[in-house]
Amino acid sequence: MADHLSDEQYKSAVSAVWKATIILGVVTVVEVIAALILGPKLPKVLMNSFYALASFAKAFFIVGEFMHLKYEKRAFMISLGVPLVFLVWAIIAFASEGQSWFLMNHPK
Amino acid sequence: MAEVLEIQEEHHFDPLTLPNNGEGGEESPMKISYGKTMMWYFLLSDAFTFSAFLIAYAAIRISQPWWPNPNSVFKGFPGFGPEANLPLGFVSVMTFVLILSSVAVVRAVQEGHRMNKKGVMIWMFFGILGGVAFLGCQAWEWNNLIHEGLRPFYNPFGPDANGLTHLVEEHQQWSPGPVAFGALFFGITGFHGFHVFTGVLLNVWGFVATSMGVFHRRGHYEMIEKLGLYWHFVDLVWVFVFLAFYLM
Numbered sequence: 001m002a003d004h005l006s007d008e009q010y011k012s013a014v015s016a017v018w019k020a021t022i023i024l025g026v027v028t029v030v031e032v033i034a035a036l037i038l039g040p041k042l043p044k045v046l047m048n049s050f051y052a053l054a055s056f057a058k059a060f061f062i063v064g065e066f067m068h069l070k071y072e073k074r075a076f077m078i079s080l081g082v083p084l085v086f087l088v089w090a091i092i093a094f095a096s097e098g099q100s101w102f103l104m105n106h107p108k
Numbered sequence: 109m110a111e112v113l114e115i116q117e118e119h120h121f122d123p124l125t126l127p128n129n130g131e132g133g134e135e136s137p138m139k140i141s142y143g144k145t146m147m148w149y150f151l152l153s154d155a156f157t158f159s160a161f162l163i164a165y166a167a168i169r170i171s172q173p174w175w176p177n178p179n180s181v182f183k184g185f186p187g188f189g190p191e192a193n194l195p196l197g198f199v200s201v202m203t204f205v206l207i208l209s210s211v212a213v214v215r216a217v218q219e220g221h222r223m224n225k226k227g228v229m230i231w232m233f234f235g236i237l238g239g240v241a242f243l244g245c246q247a248w249e250w251n252n253l254i255h256e257g258l259r260p261f262y263n264p265f266g267p268d269a270n271g272l273t274h275l276v277e278e279h280q281q282w283s284p285g286p287v288a289f290g291a292l293f294f295g296i297t298g299f300h301g302f303h304v305f306t307g308v309l310l311n312v313w314g315f316v317a318t319s320m321g322v323f324h325r326r327g328h329y330e331m332i333e334k335l336g337l338y339w340h341f342v343d344l345v346w347v348f349v350f351l352a353f354y355l356m
Contacts, residue, residue, distance in 0.1 A: 010218065025207065035179070051351055055348060066211070076139075095166060102171045102172070
């Protein structure tokens with residue numbers, strides 16, 4: 001059951017983890033600096049899309065590298081990914097619902 | 109009768125040692141152990157719980173004419189007193205603490221693959237330390253916001269923090285800011301903090317079991333991998349809590 005690693009596999013796995021750490025750190029720093037410097041100047045929609053994209057990039061690194069999903073079977077990845085498609089519906093449905101509450105309370 | 113018994117014998121089903129009779133079962137199709145599979149599917153269900161909270165947050169936030177600006181709400185920093193103005197400073201520290209703690213547990217899993225008991229213990233120790241540090245940071249932040257008057261049903265962060273006074277005059281409410289802000293903040297960061305707390309307890313157990321040589325005798329450190337999956341999930345959720353409350 002335990003898949004023991006050879007010296008070479010071990011070394012490359014360790015360096016892959018440190019690389020992922022540096023990427024996560026850099027993305028977070030860029031997000032915070034952008035929020036402080038560009039945030040007040042640029043349109044909110046643009047900034048929010050940037051934050052969301054950066055966060056999803058971070059999520060992929062955590063799931064792929066730290067949680068090791070990148071190295072699992074494709075069928076297993078799909079079995080975890082497909083149910084999450086429901087969230088696409090939920091985000092669209094509830095965002096438009098929120099918009100509709102706003103319009104009900106603030107009729108033009 | 110003897111024939112029936114023979115057939116039963118042949119199709120005897122033991123879930124632990126499946127017979128190699130050409131009907132499948134001799135090989136795991138996903139090439140992943142039962143324990144790790146179940147941890148993954150638990151985390152998938154937990155992801156739906158957190159998504160439901162964050163999507164509710166989004167819907168309520170969109171329904172409001174304005175929302176407290178995170179740069180003016182989250183600007184405290186320990187040691188700088190109540191006048192501190194370091195927007196996102198402290199929460200960035202918290203994010204790094206959690207990322208580094210996650211990395212420490214990844215290293216523990218790798219040392220486990222090498223059957224290096226001492227390595228597992230060292231890295232698990234750093235992982236636990238990071239988790240405790242994160243909880244301490246969160247306690248400080250909650251304390252700071254409660255001192256500023258934030259409650260689950262009262263939000264002191266009024267429009268003057270955003271320069272949006274004109275929007276609220278027409279719509280005076282008993283709470284200066286959107287009331288739901290406090291409940292959503294304490295609810296969602298609290299639920300995440302509860303996961304961190306549980307993770308720390310589980311990791312402490314993993315550390316103790318490792319030090320007692322339980323996994324070494326078993327011949328593999330898969331338990332550390334399962335604890336690691338849960339721990340990284342906590343880090344993963346924080347990425348989205350950070351996005352929803354502090355960046356957007």
